[in-house]
Amino acid sequence: MTLARIKYAKGNEIKYISHLDFQRSFHRLLNRAGIDVAFSQGFNPHLKVSYAMAMPVGMTSEGEYLDVELVAPVDAGKLKLLLNEHAPKGLKIVAVKIFEEPVKSLASVITEGILKVEVPIEDDVTENKIREVFEEILKKDVLELTRKNKKGKFVTKNIRSYIKKLELDGVSDNKAHVDMVLSMGSIDNLNPQLLLDYMIREYKIFKEFPKAKIHRVEMLVNGEKIDLK
Amino acid sequence: MKKEFLDKLDDLLPLVESPGRYVGNELNVVEKDITADTIHFAFAFPDIYEVGMSHLGMKILYHLLNEQEAVYCERTFAPWIDMEKVMRENDIPLYTLESKDKLSDFDFVGFTLQYEMSFSNILNMLDLGQIPIFSKDRGEEDPFIIVGGPCAFNTEPLADFVDIVVVGEAEEVLLELIDVYKRNKGTSRKDLLKKFMTLKGVYIPSFYDVEYNEEGAISQVKPLVEGAPEKIQKRYIENLDKVSFPDKIILPYIQTVHDRIMLEVFRGCTRGCRFCQAGMIYRPMREKSPERLKEDARKLLEATGYDEISLSSLSTTDYSKLPELIHYLKEYEEKKVSVSLPSLRIDTFSIGLADELQKVRKSGLTFAPEAGTQRLRDVINKGVTEEDLLTTVSEAFEAGWGHIKLYFMIGLPTETMEDIEGIANLAEKVLDRYYNTQSPKKNRNVKIVISTSSFVPKVFTPFQWEGQNSIEEIIEKQNYLKSRLKNRKISYNWHEPGLSVLEGVFARGDRRIGKVLYTAWKKGCKFDDTREIFKYDLWMEAFEECGINPEDYAQANRREDEILPWDIIDAGVSKEFLLKEKKRAFEETTTEYCRNDCSNCGITSFSGRWVCNDFGSN
Numbered sequence: 118m119t120l121a122r123i124k125y126a127k128g129n130e131i132k133y134i135s136h137l138d139f140q141r142s143f144h145r146l147l148n149r150a151g152i153d154v155a156f157s158q159g160f161n162p163h164l165k166v167s168y169a170m171a172m173p174v175g176m177t178s179e180g181e182y183l184d185v186e187l188v189a190p191v192d193a194g195k196l197k198l199l200l201n202e203h204a205p206k207g208l209k210i211v212a213v214k215i216f217e218e219p220v221k222s223l224a225s226v227i228t229e230g231i232l233k234v235e236v237p238i239e240d241d242v243t244e245n246k247i248r249e250v251f252e253e254i255l256k257k258d259v260l261e262l263t264r265k266n267k268k269g270k271f272v273t274k275n276i277r278s279y280i281k282k283l284e285l286d287g288v289s290d291n292k293a294h295v296d297m298v299l300s301m302g303s304i305d306n307l308n309p310q311l312l313l314d315y316m317i318r319e320y321k322i323f324k325e326f327p328k329a330k331i332h333r334v335e336m337l338v339n340g341e342k343i344d345l346k
Numbered sequence: 347m348k349k350e351f352l353d354k355l356d357d358l359l360p361l362v363e364s365p366g367r368y369v370g371n372e373l374n375v376v377e378k379d380i381t382a383d384t385i386h387f388a389f390a391f392p393d394i395y396e397v398g399m400s401h402l403g404m405k406i407l408y409h410l411l412n413e414q415e416a417v418y419c420e421r422t423f424a425p426w427i428d429m430e431k432v433m434r435e436n437d438i439p440l441y442t443l444e445s446k447d448k449l450s451d452f453d454f455v456g457f458t459l460q461y462e463m464s465f466s467n468i469l470n471m472l473d474l475g476q477i478p479i480f481s482k483d484r485g486e487e488d489p490f491i492i493v494g495g496p497c498a499f500n501t502e503p504l505a506d507f508v509d510i511v512v513v514g515e516a517e518e519v520l521l522e523l524i525d526v527y528k529r530n531k532g533t534s535r536k537d538l539l540k541k542f543m544t545l546k547g548v549y550i551p552s553f554y555d556v557e558y559n560e561e562g563a564i565s566q567v568k569p570l571v572e573g574a575p576e577k578i579q580k581r582y583i584e585n586l587d588k589v590s591f592p593d594k595i596i597l598p599y600i601q602t603v604h605d606r607i608m609l610e611v612f613r614g615c616t617r618g619c620r621f622c623q624a625g626m627i628y629r630p631m632r633e634k635s636p637e638r639l640k641e642d643a644r645k646l647l648e649a650t651g652y653d654e655i656s657l658s659s660l661s662t663t664d665y666s667k668l669p670e671l672i673h674y675l676k677e678y679e680e681k682k683v684s685v686s687l688p689s690l691r692i693d694t695f696s697i698g699l700a701d702e703l704q705k706v707r708k709s710g711l712t713f714a715p716e717a718g719t720q721r722l723r724d725v726i727n728k729g730v731t732e733e734d735l736l737t738t739v740s741e742a743f744e745a746g747w748g749h750i751k752l753y754f755m756i757g758l759p760t761e762t763m764e765d766i767e768g769i770a771n772l773a774e775k776v777l778d779r780y781y782n783t784q785s786p787k788k789n790r791n792v793k794i795v796i797s798t799s800s801f802v803p804k805v806f807t808p809f810q811w812e813g814q815n816s817i818e819e820i821i822e823k824q825n826y827l828k829s830r831l832k833n834r835k836i837s838y839n840w841h842e843p844g845l846s847v848l849e850g851v852f853a854r855g856d857r858r859i860g861k862v863l864y865t866a867w868k869k870g871c872k873f874d875d876t877r878e879i880f881k882y883d884l885w886m887e888a889f890e891e892c893g894i895n896p897e898d899y900a901q902a903n904r905r906e907d908e909i910l911p912w913d914i915i916d917a918g919v920s921k922e923f924l925l926k927e928k929k930r931a932f933e934e935t936t937t938e939y940c941r942n943d944c945s946n947c948g949i950t951s952f953s954g955r956w957v958c959n960d961f962g963s964n
Contacts, residue, residue, distance in 0.1 A: 130369075130371040131371060131599065133359060133365040133366040133369055134366050134599045134600075135366070137601075138366065138599045138600055138601065139599070141599075141601065142599050144651070145597060145650060145652065146651060147651070148647075148651030148652075148653060148681075149649070149651035175359075175365075203651075205371070205372065205373040206371050206373075206375075326357070326361075327357035327358075327360075328357070328360040
């Protein structure tokens with residue numbers, strides 16, 4: 118079996134596309150590029166493509182990953198070229214690596230995400246004030262946040278340890294540029310919007326509207342970058 | 347050009363449902379530089395993105411217009427309620443998805459009229475686009491509002507709001523219009539309209555005045571401009587192989603209603619069902635060659651990556667080269683490209699075809715017997731017998747299908763409760779055929795879905811003079827049918843009766859209905875065909891305020907000798923033919939299909955040189 122691990126970027130042009138719509142669009146890209154992708158068996162055969170992480174509507178990224186199971190071995194460089202040639206605006210293939218032996222699915226190994234967030238700050242809030250709030254949050258042992266789970270039930274969890282990094286990069290145009298590293302993946306996961314909502318609610322440093330712009334820079338496996346060399 | 351509302355938009359889009367509807371950037375979108383010479387055409391679909399992007403006509407005209415160097419055609423759709431609110435609160439005008447220019451900056455804004463219940467959305471989109479609602483209020487700087495599509499065969503209810511009507515198939519006449527515009531830039535609006543008026547298929551409603559007699563019928567239609575034609579002849583494309591069909595279509599990200607490649611195998615229909623407007627106004631039947639269709643399929647698969655092709659037309663199983671085409675398209679099967687037929691003729695040939703196409707997953711089959719008794723099927727000239735239907739479904743059950751959907755109309759002329767009873771009886775007989783099926787492939791799940799729409803008489807059909815049922819009558823019939831369909835394996839869907847009555851008013855409406863439309867829109871009516879949004883009460887208020895009784899339009903029979911509001915249009919089928927067909931309907935006499943015997947509908951004398959039934963080696 119041949120597996121192509123693909124790193125891609127999702128730009129502004131397609132940030133409002135839902136994950137489901139993106140999946141469908143990527144499958145059509147594979148068709149256009151004429152890539153022979155393996156199909157699942159059964160009544161309703163579908164292309165064997167698996168995504169590391171779903172991406173919320175509105176977010177951009179330069180560090181997304183997916184795996185495609187191929188029918189026959191393909192050259193990584195050629196595959197990258199073909200896909201970029203047929204890609205829609207806003208989608209860019211950054212790197213491709215071919216595996217000839219089974220590898221663990223990305224979804225099961227991803228642990229953290231590096232994020233850049235641009236969020237409007239409340240009037241009269243200074244840079245120092247924001248830094249103070251960040252420090253206070255990082256000093257906490259317990260930080261309990263409540264969210265609705267997939268079944269519609271409210272669950273409360275201590276997510277303090279999910280915040281690996283929370284740093285102010287600077288302020289411009291009344292917007293704070295925040296660098297974050299948060300737990301992400303199938304084990305521990307913290308949605309950056311949830312953390313922002315907490316700071317909006319509890320510390321009143323950020324505005325709820327306009328919505329923060331969230332950009333994923335990279336996904337990590339236990340703090341390490343994914344190697345596609 | 348920087349648009350001040352774009353930054354605002356980026357902040358606001360996260361607040362609305364499906365923001366992808368409002369951004370564009372799809373694959374195969376046409377991008378052009380806009381210069382002072384660009385003829386800027388906005389193709390406006392008066393419904394949401396998912397509906398509009400499913401429409402084949404829009405794809406055809408978008409690419410046809412953009413093939414012209416001088417033209418830039420862009421798209422716009424009706425914003426959903428939440429987006430409209432955001433736009434109005436933040437002074438964001440209705441814009442096109444490509445350049446994000448606002449509608450009022452265009453040279454032409456073209457609306458496609460697919461169904462009457464989208465008319466309120468047209469007024470709303472004009473308003474959101476900052477274009478004067480009334481044609482008379484538009485000045486030299488305003489765009490021309492141009493409309494086409496099936497409802498363009500009676501645009502009288504829209505006469506006060508639109509500037510130009512294109513009657514019939516638009517591919518050729520649109521280019522002629524553009525050409526006239528190009529050659530006469532700088533000419534006054536009125537003079538341009540006079541020049542457009544000379545093109546065959548173009549109707550300028552403001553060039554006519556309509557007078558009514560005491561009974562409320564039209565007494566005369568007076569041309570207000572010298573040379574305004576007495577009759578507007580519809581346009582149609584003689585050779586579909588030679589007309590532009592896109593080799594690239596926009597690939598939406600959002601799942602649209604028909605999210606697949608649509609190949610148009612023919613236009614028109616040879617069947618002659620007496621209720622069917624499309625079957626009349628799109629005459630003559632013209633097929634596309636399988637060679638051209640194969641070429642279209644290949645190019646579109648390459649350009650989109652779609653894995654489904656639908657063969658579209660009014661009755662695809664009537665395509666004379668269907669086996670050949672399907673045989674070819676099956677070569678794509680190994681690439682997991684599936685082929686689907688939108689509806690099936692009621693015969694075993696169709697089951698054989700469907701069996702070939704739905705090898706793996708037998709999802710469901712849809713048939714349209716239209717009426718419950720043989721008598722009524724003869725009235726509407728639906729040449730299908732009960733035996734045809736039962737043999738067909740038996741075959742389907744034997745081949746492994748279990749889910750059968752049957753379409754009927756209620757409220758057809760001459761209908762009695764016996765005919766409604768007939769629908770229930772037919773449903774039960776179909777179910778019986780399932781239980782009698784002895785086949786190793788027999789499906790374990792059986793489901794019969796009965797779906798009824800309410801008959802609405804449409805212009806240029808033999809029933810154009812007939813009144814339709816009142817809401818009370820429709821409800822009574824629906825309730826009766828509900829009470830008769832008690833088997834748990836049979837389910838029943840029906841249409842909103844209030845909507846059907848309103849549709850009837852507009853389908854056969856005259857210019858006086860325009861003020862009802864305006865009043866209802868002012869009251870907040872829009873998206874009328876969406877059940878949760880349709881406001882029947884507001885519509886009735888609007889009728890009352892305008893002093894118009896909807897029953898006079900929907901339920902009343904028209905006299906055969908009266909001047910009908912749509913008489914100014916020549917749809918190709920003659921009034922004599924329609925009257926003859928009406929008479930035969932009430933005599934319960936069927937008329938042969940065109941393919942078997944010509945019934946002299948008038949289309950050959952209309953076009954002068956057209957020869958029907960020339961399907962080559964058939």
